Amino acid sequence: xxxxxxxxxxxxxxxxxxxxxxxxxxxxxxxxxxxxxxxxxxxxxxxxxxxxxxxxxxxxxxxxxxxxxxxxxxxxxxxxxxxxxxxxxxxxxxxxxxxxxxxxxxxxxxxxxxxxxxxxxxxxxxxxxxxxxxxxxxxxxxxxxxxxxxxxxxxxxxxxxxxxxxxxxxxxxxxxxxxxxxxxxxxxxxxxxxxxxxxxxxxxxxxxxxxxxxxxxxxxxxxxxxxxxxxxxxxxxxxxxxxxxxxxxxxxxxxxxxxxxxxxxxxxxxxxxxxxxxxxxxxxxxxxxxxxxxxxxxxxxxxxxxxxxxxxxxxxxxxxxxxxxxxxxxxxxxxxxxxxxxxxxxxxxxxxxxxxxxxxxxxxxxxxxxxxxxxxxxxxxxxxxxxxxxxxxxxxxxxxxxxxxxxxxxxxxxxxxxxxxxxxxxxxxxxxxxxxxxxxxxxxxxxxxxxxxxxxxxxxxxxxxxxxxxxxxxxxxxxxxxxxxxxxxxxxxxxxxxxxxxxxxxxxxxxxxxxxxxxxxxxxxxxxxxxxxxxxxx
RNA sequence: GGGGCGGUAGGCGAAUGGUAGAGCCGCCGGCCUUUCAAGCCGGAGUCUGUGGGUUCAAGUCCCAUCCGCCCUGCCA
Numbered sequence: 001x002x003x004x005x006x007x008x009x010x011x012x013x014x015x016x017x018x019x020x021x022x023x024x025x026x027x028x029x030x031x032x033x034x035x036x037x038x039x040x041x042x043x044x045x046x047x048x049x050x051x052x053x054x055x056x057x058x059x060x061x062x063x064x065x066x067x068x069x070x071x072x073x074x075x076x077x078x079x080x081x082x083x084x085x086x087x088x089x090x091x092x093x094x095x096x097x098x099x100x101x102x103x104x105x106x107x108x109x110x111x112x113x114x115x116x117x118x119x120x121x122x123x124x125x126x127x128x129x130x131x132x133x134x135x136x137x138x139x140x141x142x143x144x145x146x147x148x149x150x151x152x153x154x155x156x157x158x159x160x161x162x163x164x165x166x167x168x169x170x171x172x173x174x175x176x177x178x179x180x181x182x183x184x185x186x187x188x189x190x191x192x193x194x195x196x197x198x199x200x201x202x203x204x205x206x207x208x209x210x211x212x213x214x215x216x217x218x219x220x221x222x223x224x225x226x227x228x229x230x231x232x233x234x235x236x237x238x239x240x241x242x243x244x245x246x247x248x249x250x251x252x253x254x255x256x257x258x259x260x261x262x263x264x265x266x267x268x269x270x271x272x273x274x275x276x277x278x279x280x281x282x283x284x285x286x287x288x289x290x291x292x293x294x295x296x297x298x299x300x301x302x303x304x305x306x307x308x309x310x311x312x313x314x315x316x317x318x319x320x321x322x323x324x325x326x327x328x329x330x331x332x333x334x335x336x337x338x339x340x341x342x343x344x345x346x347x348x349x350x351x352x353x354x355x356x357x358x359x360x361x362x363x364x365x366x367x368x369x370x371x372x373x374x375x376x377x378x379x380x381x382x383x384x385x386x387x388x389x390x391x392x393x394x395x396x397x398x399x400x401x402x403x404x405x406x407x408x409x410x411x412x413x414x415x416x417x418x419x420x421x422x423x424x425x426x427x428x429x430x431x432x433x434x435x436x437x438x439x440x441x442x443x444x445x446x447x448x449x450x451x452x453x454x455x456x457x458x459x460x461x462x463x464x465x466x467x468x469x470x471x472x473x474x475x476x477x478x479x480x481x482x483x484x485x486x487x488x489x490x491x492x493x494x495x496x497x498x499x500x501x502x503x504x505x506x507x508x509x510x511x512x513x514x515x516x517x518x519x520x521x522x523x524x525x526x527x528x529x530x531x532x533x534x535x536x537x538x
Numbered sequence: 539g540g541g542g543c544g545g546u547a548g549g550c551g552a553a554u555g556g557u558a559g560a561g562c563c564g565c566c567g568g569c570c571u572u573u574c575a576a577g578c579c580g581g582a583g584u585c586u587g588u589g590g591g592u593u594c595a596a597g598u599c600c601c602a603u604c605c606g607c608c609c610u611g612c613c614a
Contacts, residue, residue, distance in 0.1 A: 098614085148612095155611095159610095231542095232541075250613080250614090271542090271544085272543095272607085275608070301607075344562080366543095369549090370549045370550060370563070373564080376564085422575080477572075492572055509575095510572075
């Protein structure tokens with residue numbers, strides 16, 4: 001039974017406007033959608049009896065996992081997990097020409113990386129083609145669909161003709177007027193045909209889950225959890241094709257069949273499907289199946305307010321892994337695009353997301369993808385854990401990039417010194433790499449400012465490092481403060497000179513702790529190298 | 539062309555029809571400091587795309603308009 005029902009006592013008894021009624025109803029719907037079936041005290045088993053919520057994510061393997069799709073997957077995942085339901089993964093490879101196994105594998109890899117673990121086996125839609133075909137035949141037998149012998153070329157010509165006249169295109173239903181005998185004869189003769197489903201006409205459609213205002217001219221009215229009542233009039237619908245001329249099923253048929261087979265209760269998808277839903281509802285109705293609850297979430301846009309494109313940075317989820325982002329941070333960020341925590345919290349781990357998630361806090365406006373905020377959140381996630389965990393993450397990351405990082409124990413010590421510098425693993429690596437990679441060059445400006453013409457100072461610094469009794473960060477700092485004062489220098493000048501010599505840059509983790517970690521031998525070696533550079537430059 | 543959906547500071551977003559801009563990112567300034575982050579403190583940015591209407595009261599409901607996105611495929 002659908003969760004959202006219209007059988008509750010009327011609560012807007014004629015005092016409000018129709019609009020008010022509608023609004024309230026929408027609000028109620030949203031609430032029911034996320035509040036679960038589970039245990040409503042006092043309400044007995046009538047329609048609200050235990051029903052497991054089942055959501056699904058159905059990517060088509062015609063490309064890698066797009067961040068927008070990842071967010072759709074996330075919402076399905078979070079809703080199912082929050083409600084103790086199931087989250088299914090189905091690869092929609094119905095279009096054999098466009099689908100590629102490599103993409104399916106990449107999408108699966110991306111899902112795993114994100115930690116969006118699904119229940120049960122992955123369904124490959126193409127394997128259900130037989131069922132889809134049988135369903136089309138059943139539709140044909142029932143008279144809910146008909147064979148169409150029009151060629152693609154003639155259809156295209158009609159489309160162009162209508163468009164050039166500025167008129168809306170609809171299939172002219174030539175083949176719908178064919179009588180059965182002729183249709184059968186032509187089919188038997190081997191003529192190619194597609195199967196079209198007859199759009200509802202004339203009468204009002206059977207009431208969906210919640211009674212809505214009747215649609216005068218037929219058409220389809222349905223309830224969306226987020227958008228409320230969506231109506232498409234009869235003239236705005238068409239007799240859609242569900243089976244191609246080669247006998248292969250098409251998307252709208254395939255999703256409906258597979259969702260029914262899987263017992264999907266909630267269809268959470270991008271709002272680009274808002275207008276596709278009626279086409280699918282027609283099939284549900286012809287099949288006598290009850291509708292799932294529809295939840296159309298807004299799309300993600302690029303900074304130009306257009307559909308997120310490649311130049312916005314990565315649209316492929318796996319590219320974020322390469323750029324040094326953490327899956328939890330990506331999930332956190334994606335969740336915040338369209339959903340907000342009831343208490344306004346923003347830095348949330350996967351489990352916190354599951355605990356706090358509800359559909360009634362999902363908005364309806366498209367959101368712009370903001371890489372800066374993703375980076376901020378990633379910084380929070382990556383620095384949130386202990387240095388040891390970060391060390392493992394970083395080691396894996398570097399290894400994958402073909403670098404050879406130090407042991408995680410050593411890395412961990414370096415990261416402790418590094419503190420919270422760097423938002424991504426890539427940036428963190430840039431901060432700490434000097435520990436195990438000697439600077440080959442020096443930042444030009446820094447070299448000029450802090451080393452050039454300071455041979456004597458460098459020489460003195462070297463001597464002190466060599467003579468230092470205790471090669472430890474804090475005592476070194478105290479020593480060099482005193483050293484600066486004695487030499488009539490600013491501590492900053494000395495510190496920066498050392499920094500440039502040891503790291504090659506003017507920005508780095510605290511330099512004395514770094515030197516301590518580097519050790520006396522390495523520190524002296526680097527000063528020697530700097531002296532050499534100083535000498536050759538002259 | 540037809541239809542659907544959306545529009546609150548630069549971005550994400552709060553706000554039972556009741557003082558709008560909570561909170562976060564970013565930006566600017568300050569503190570801290572050996573550099574840079576982090577952290578803490580403060581600040582700018584504005585009146586909900588626009589115009590009507592309903593109401594004692596509208597970001598919220600209605601109409602129109604503009605803009606954006608989507609559908610209008612033998613793609614999904």
